[in-house]
Amino acid sequence: MAGILILNGSPRAPRSNSRRYAELFAKASPVPTETVNITRTNHGELCAKAARYHDVLLVFPLYADGIPVSLLNFLKSWQDRLPPKKPRISVLINCGFYEPEQNDVAVAMIEQFCRRTGCTLGAVLKIGSGEAILDTPFVFLVRRRIRALAAAVTAGRPRVLQVTMPIPKRLFVAASAVYWENYGRRSGISKRQMQSMDIEPQPPVT
Amino acid sequence: MKLILSDHPLPLPDLGPEVRFVDLSALRIAPCTGCFGCWTRTPGRCVIRDDATAVYPLIARSEAVFYISRLCYGGYDTPMKTMLERAIPVQQAFIRLLHGETHHVQRSVAMKQATILGYGDISPAEQEIFRRLVGRNAANMNFAGYRVLFAREADLEQTVQREVTAWLAS
Numbered sequence A: 001m002a003g004i005l006i007l008n009g010s011p012r013a014p015r016s017n018s019r020r021y022a023e024l025f026a027k028a029s030p031v032p033t034e035t036v037n038i039t040r041t042n043h044g045e046l047c048a049k050a051a052r053y054h055d056v057l058l059v060f061p062l063y064a065d066g067i068p069v070s071l072l073n074f075l076k077s078w079q080d081r082l083p084p085k086k087p088r089i090s091v092l093i094n095c096g097f098y099e100p101e102q103n104d105v106a107v108a109m110i111e112q113f114c115r116r117t118g119c120t121l122g123a124v125l126k127i128g129s130g131e132a133i134l135d136t137p138f139v140f141l142v143r144r145r146i147r148a149l150a151a152a153v154t155a156g157r158p159r160v161l162q163v164t165m166p167i168p169k170r171l172f173v174a175a176s177a178v179y180w181e182n183y184g185r186r187s188g189i190s191k192r193q194m195q196s197m198d199i200e201p202q203p204p205v206t
Numbered sequence B: 001m002k003l004i005l006s007d008h009p010l011p012l013p014d015l016g017p018e019v020r021f022v023d024l025s026a027l028r029i030a031p032c033t034g035c036f037g038c039w040t041r042t043p044g045r046c047v048i049r050d051d052a053t054a055v056y057p058l059i060a061r062s063e064a065v066f067y068i069s070r071l072c073y074g075g076y077d078t079p080m081k082t083m084l085e086r087a088i089p090v091q092q093a094f095i096r097l098l099h100g101e102t103h104h105v106q107r108s109v110a111m112k113q114a115t116i117l118g119y120g121d122i123s124p125a126e127q128e129i130f131r132r133l134v135g136r137n138a139a140n141m142n143f144a145g146y147r148v149l150f151a152r153e154a155d156l157e158q159t160v161q162r163e164v165t166a167w168l169a170s
């Protein structure tokens, strides 16, 4: 089918940054798109839907240096239910840290999925500082890169793009402290409390 | 202390009092929902009160860890990856520079030597991805040093016996 199926692989898909990135992509895409969240229970339905598309875009966050379990489990289901004509899979990944390159290993895992299954890896966009960048003046840079991603996916060009905040890392560290301090404040938690060094009371040693 | 974290039960040599063995397949651990409660609402505590809350404190205080996991697409398969995602309460939300790269500030987490054994039907490309992954983990999980090992499933028990015996003596 002409068009692009966008799958949101964030564990918090309905409230995720991935949702906002997917929306920007849908807006920028010259061809029609359909967006669906991956849940724990809809793998069968998604595999059937994906079989009707030549282009699938996976939008997801970096989790513990890799792909989140929510997406990993879907890929394991999808692997066995791919149609004979394999899709082209593009990637829009975002991570909390500054460096877009921190996403490289997760992208390599998607590439490995493609190698294992005979799918083609399409275009890739890696976003650094992805937790916060959408609510900064630098959102225009994200929009620009997402437009380039949409053009590459539509043209079937395997481009690798990346974006982050164009500020020195030390400034990013300071700005992220303010971001998280405000996040805690909304739940009535102070910066000092968030800086606690304590981890759960230790379980009794048996 | 030392910790062996495995995604399935294993026959192991006598471990002694300073070593804990955790078999993830015997535990009930739900996936992280990405709520950031462990950073911003109940710092250091996951809001999901299942068995993971007994494991991440063990990870934090171990000076040596031995992880045993099936691999999938060059990364940890679901049980180990689920646990590692649930371990982020050991970090703060706040970010620091480490070797010139941004990473989270750790809470009371011991620096550790890590031995990571990936098993299964692993291609050379997957081995390469997994080595890179563990290299990334090192910065985020306080590894002072690490070793990456691979085993075929058929050789796993033998490899674990040999490597764990050497690891206990180290």
Ligand SMILES: Cc1cc2nc3c(=O)[nH]c(=O)nc-3n(C[C@H](O)[C@H](O)[C@H](O)COP(=O)(O)O)c2cc1C
Residues within 6 Å of the ligand: A010, A011, A012, A015, A016, A017, A018, A019, A060, A061, A062, A063, A064, A065, A066, A094, A095, A096, A097, A098, A102, A130, A131, A132, B032, B033, B034, B035, B036, B085, B086, B088, B140
């Ligand atoms: C369990 C967990 C693990 C994470 N691991 C990483 C990581 O290894 N590197 C990183 O840069 N960001 C990491 N993050 C941050 C997310 O990638 C970041 O907040 C992202 O914007 C979330 O996207 P989403 O809202 O689409 O889920 C992690 C977040 C969670 C909850």
